[in-house]
Amino acid sequence: MQLVEGVLKGNRLALSRLITGVENDTPEGRDALDQLFPYTGKAHLIGVTGAPGTGKSSLVNQLAGLYRHPVDGSPALRVGIVAVDPTSPFTGGAILGDRVRMRDLTGDPGVFIRSMATRGALGGLAYQTSAVAQLLDAAGFEVIFIETVGAGQSEVEIARLAHTTLVVEAPGLGDDIQAIKAGILEIADILVVNKADHPGVENTVRALQSMLNLGFSDGRSSGKHLLSSQKTDCPEADADPELWTPPIHQTAAIHKTGIEDLFCSLQEHKAYLERTQEWERRGKARLRRELDELLQATLLRRWQSRTPEAIYQATLERLERRELSPYRALEYLMKSEWIS
Amino acid sequence: MQLVEGVLKGNRLALSRLITGVENDTPEGRDALDQLFPYTGKAHLIGVTGAPGTGKSSLVNQLAGLYRHPVDGSPALRVGIVAVDPTSPFTGGAILGDRVRMRDLTGDPGVFIRSMATRGALGGLAYQTSAVAQLLDAAGFEVIFIETVGAGQSEVEIARLAHTTLVVEAPGLGDDIQAIKAGILEIADILVVNKADHPGVENTVRALQSMLNLGFSDGRSSGKHLLSSQKTDCPEADADPELWTPPIHQTAAIHKTGIEDLFCSLQEHKAYLERTQEWERRGKARLRRELDELLQATLLRRWQSRTPEAIYQATLERLERRELSPYRALEYLMKSEWIS
Numbered sequence: 001m002q003l004v005e006g007v008l009k010g011n012r013l014a015l016s017r018l019i020t021g022v023e024n025d026t027p028e029g030r031d032a033l034d035q036l037f038p039y040t041g042k043a044h045l046i047g048v049t050g051a052p053g054t055g056k057s058s059l060v061n062q063l064a065g066l067y068r069h070p071v072d073g074s075p076a077l078r079v080g081i082v083a084v085d086p087t088s089p090f091t092g093g094a095i096l097g098d099r100v101r102m103r104d105l106t107g108d109p110g111v112f113i114r115s116m117a118t119r120g121a122l123g124g125l126a127y128q129t130s131a132v133a134q135l136l137d138a139a140g141f142e143v144i145f146i147e148t149v150g151a152g153q154s155e156v157e158i159a160r161l162a163h164t165t166l167v168v169e170a171p172g173l174g175d176d177i178q179a180i181k182a183g184i185l186e187i188a189d190i191l192v193v194n195k196a197d198h199p200g201v202e203n204t205v206r207a208l209q210s211m212l213n214l215g216f217s218d219g220r221s222s223g224k225h226l227l228s229s230q231k232t233d234c235p236e237a238d239a240d241p242e243l244w245t246p247p248i249h250q251t252a253a254i255h256k257t258g259i260e261d262l263f264c265s266l267q268e269h270k271a272y273l274e275r276t277q278e279w280e281r282r283g284k285a286r287l288r289r290e291l292d293e294l295l296q297a298t299l300l301r302r303w304q305s306r307t308p309e310a311i312y313q314a315t316l317e318r319l320e321r322r323e324l325s326p327y328r329a330l331e332y333l334m335k336s337e338w339i340s
Numbered sequence: 341m342q343l344v345e346g347v348l349k350g351n352r353l354a355l356s357r358l359i360t361g362v363e364n365d366t367p368e369g370r371d372a373l374d375q376l377f378p379y380t381g382k383a384h385l386i387g388v389t390g391a392p393g394t395g396k397s398s399l400v401n402q403l404a405g406l407y408r409h410p411v412d413g414s415p416a417l418r419v420g421i422v423a424v425d426p427t428s429p430f431t432g433g434a435i436l437g438d439r440v441r442m443r444d445l446t447g448d449p450g451v452f453i454r455s456m457a458t459r460g461a462l463g464g465l466a467y468q469t470s471a472v473a474q475l476l477d478a479a480g481f482e483v484i485f486i487e488t489v490g491a492g493q494s495e496v497e498i499a500r501l502a503h504t505t506l507v508v509e510a511p512g513l514g515d516d517i518q519a520i521k522a523g524i525l526e527i528a529d530i531l532v533v534n535k536a537d538h539p540g541v542e543n544t545v546r547a548l549q550s551m552l553n554l555g556f557s558d559g560r561s562s563g564k565h566l567l568s569s570q571k572t573d574c575p576e577a578d579a580d581p582e583l584w585t586p587p588i589h590q591t592a593a594i595h596k597t598g599i600e601d602l603f604c605s606l607q608e609h610k611a612y613l614e615r616t617q618e619w620e621r622r623g624k625a626r627l628r629r630e631l632d633e634l635l636q637a638t639l640l641r642r643w644q645s646r647t648p649e650a651i652y653q654a655t656l657e658r659l660e661r662r663e664l665s666p667y668r669a670l671e672y673l674m675k676s677e678w679i680s
Contacts, residue, residue, distance in 0.1 A: 037662055210547035294670045316627075330631065
């Protein structure tokens with residue numbers, strides 16, 4: 001298959017076409033995934049999530065720049081960026097506004113940017129995103145950012161695809177904006193308070209510290225990474241090598257402050273994952289989850305294709321009116337007429 | 341069916357037997373659920389969750405006492421208590437230690453207490469707990485506490501069964517104890533800091549306030565309900581009648597302080613649910629979720645019963661070694677030999 005060979009040789013047009021095939025769940029897309037799957041498993045997948053307005057795209061932009069031009073003299077890495085908007089039904093244009101800010105990255109053949117949005121693909125958006133990340137992985141992108149808008153259940157699932165999950169917060173978003181859904185903090189490997197030059201940053205950092213200390217940390221993460229501290233080399237990690245404590249970073253992406261410290265934390269976390277075999281474990285857990293999701297989705301889809309929607313709705317209404325018990329409703333829905 | 345009639349007449353032995361039938365997923369248990377289902381939907385389901393050591397059982401004990409002997413002269417209500425331990429494989433004895441403290445409630449025919457633990461019942465522990473709550477509901481218990489140990493994913497699912505969810509916290513549990521899993525706060529209708537006579541209570545309250553303000557509240561919940569304030573009548577609610585802001589209560593259950601305020605919040609929340617049709621909406625959403633869970637569980641179970649476990653494991657391992665792609669693994673697992 002020509003496109004598959006193109007991807008392995010680094011042809012961007014071939015990669016774009018195959019991604020479209022995967023998004024549309026075409027036979028070509030599936031075939032390509034099959035053929036490219038043996039070449040996957042090398043990239044560092046970095047999930048980036050947080051509420052709209054926290055400046056995630058600028059942050060990813062800056063980090064990608066550092067991977068392309070590392071300040072510490074380490075080799076430049078190829079960077080893929082997958083921007084996912086689970087709330088938008090449109091692909092491509094969905095996060096275009098953000099992508100405009102990525103202008104300084106485009107034209108660099110070592111960077112590939114793609115926006116994705118909701119489709120009815122088998123296994124849902126999480127599976128679809130994973131599939132696109134696999135294509136980028138096979139195409140030789142060594143660092144892949146998976147950026148999601150929002151912080152709901154879908155974002156959590158998408159973030160779980162990653163080796164390293166960054167949760168981005170910003171001060172002054174107002175109290176009633178759902179700035180942080182608490183659930184997302186559970187999956188954070190690194191916390192970032194972006195726009196740290198704005199007022200109210202101390203409150204945001206303090207609240208994050210409280211949540212970490214209460215919930216799922218040993219409390220050593222308090223404010224080590226301040227906005228002011230700048231360096232050009234990543235320091236040796238001083239913490240327990242077997243234990244990861246989510247650090248809280250303060251950054252101001254548009255002023256390029258705090259980005260290098262954050263970049264070092266990403267490197268540290270990758271080293272931690274490799275040292276503790278957590279890298280392999282997360283990769284395997286991801287594959288297993290993907291398989292189970294495909295399986296359940298396929299079983300349910302097959303059932304739905306054999307059961308008229310009107311039957312399901314009518315059954316649900318009878319259940320709500322308490323004319324049918326849950327088991328009777330189940331029995332009715334599983335009746336051989338619809339199923340066999 | 342004699343047991344079903346017994347339950348409707350308030351016979352405790354009949355109720356106990358049917359609960360056992362439901363727990364063991366016997367045909368009698370299912371039949372009873374079918375016959376009793378039309379009598380359900382009246383009880384106020386109150387979920388109570390939080391880490392071990394926060395004193396949930398004492399709190400439920402005290403609240404049950406108030407429902408039995410309301411201080412404001414409202415009629416006494418019948419109270420069911422379902423104590424669930426998702427981590428324990430044993431039923432009955434699991435939370436017996438806690439139940440000993442309920443001594444002053446036993447002997448009261450208006451109180452029924454039952455402990456439950458993990459079983460392989462269809463739909464999982466969440467479905468099973470819901471089924472037991474339905475039996476108590478049909479038996480005429482007007483308030484049903486569903487108390488879970490811990491605050492993981494299963495507890496969240498169990499708590500979602502309730503109309504009103506109480507999340508219980510306590511000061512001084514230490515930083516590394518997973519005192520709060522952040523995710524559970526999202527589902528809290530009422531927050532309780534129990535053991536509020538212990539040192540460190542201010543920090544716990546402040547941390548909860550930060551989390552609420554950051555995440556999912558309009559910030560009006562700050563410390564209205566202090567340990568010191570005691571009253572005998574529930575006050576008129578002064579907040580926006582269309583909007584519920586999770587209050588933070590401070591209680592010391594073993595000293596019986598703060599319980600009446602909490603009791604009033606429970607009444608207020610019930611009134612709020614009824615006023616906004618949220619009561620009906622939560623009930624319907626619960627039924628739909630139950631039906632979908634039964635459906636997915638049944639489809640997966642049927643698939644598993646037709647697919648040897650060794651086949652699944654071997655396929656997973658080939659996937660991990662990247663000998664099979666996810667789609668090929670899926671195709672292999674869905675092959676007609678195992679399925680048809």
